[in-house]
Amino acid sequence: MSQSLSDLSFDELVRQVRACRICEQALPHEPRPVVQLSESSRILVVGQAPGRRVHETGLPFNDPSGDRLRDWMGVTRDTFYDEQQMAILPMGFCYPGTGKSGDLPPRPECAPAWREALLARLEKIELTLVIGRYAHDWHLPGKGRPLTDNVRNWREFWPKLVPMPHPSPRNNLWLRKNPWFEQEVVPALRERVRALLAS
Template sequence: MTPLDVLLTDVRACTLCAEHLPHGPRPVLQCHSDAKILIVGQAPGRRVHASGIPFDDPSGERLRDWLGITPAVFYDPHQIALLPMGFCYPGTSKSGDLPPRPECAPAWRKKLLAHLPNLQLTLVIGQYAMAYHLPTVRGSVTEIVQGWRDHWPSVVPLPHPSPRNNLWLRRNPWFDEDIVPALRLRVAEVLGINASIF
């Protein structure tokens, strides 16, 4: 086993915040030292908790569309690392899923990122990912996404692809018009594949 394999075994056995997880711990992530793209989401939802597969839900379908890649590419750990800010489903509140547990990132994030020397692109999805990976950037999610060129080509801030964001996407057509085509080209460039522009 490689040192990363050992670390991933430890992560997947983690029970650090088990008492706060209404459905129990089930860390969901994807990671290999070959990965060229890092995707940072919030935390698994109920469906992903059940399947154990990252972004195995409508959010994942939309995200893959934004990136212009197939599920086969998305789920290839040699290409893409999937490390949400919280690895376990935190449960729900009246307004949606709870935030990622605060114990997770300090315990595991730096250790895992140290094993990803080949990253060329990091996609930060939503406010929790932005706060960690763009710590000096201030503003709302919309403002940070609007400033995407400030971080190009190594980091791209994105809104959450959840269906809950359908209204946001309708109100901000510039995202689909400007960012998505550029993102697809950048992903294709990093992965050495033909861009899917549609």
């Protein structure tokens, strides 16, 4: 990456991201950065890192978490995977492997290397879904504030950002303990997404 990322064309920047190998030595498998974006994208989905199934298929949120997320957003798979409408940039672009209690955190090399350059090119984004602890810490003020506090105070960030829990089935207990999320936040999110897609 001798050339400044800001000097690259959009297509070349994305090509370099998809060819990235900066954390290859730390991964348990061949790197496979999984991103979806276009300069025309209106909605940005910021997750954690690809899981095993996403790594295998190369399709972001192609798993039960994605099914729930699309339901929360009120969109079809076709709409979700239309890069002209939706950008998907996890905090780590490659599957980090599995630990004792699930997938490992996003690799720390990824966001500092690529994130600012990519976000700077997404000038038409009007709504960003900020999903999970690592995304909250990068995209929201007050790093380290409990995830539940960020989500509960979602109106502080509205209508540009929506702090969200991860839609993983592992979060079913959180959702049962916090029914207000699906009662209050999800309907507002669906309406905002519908309006943006229609405009």
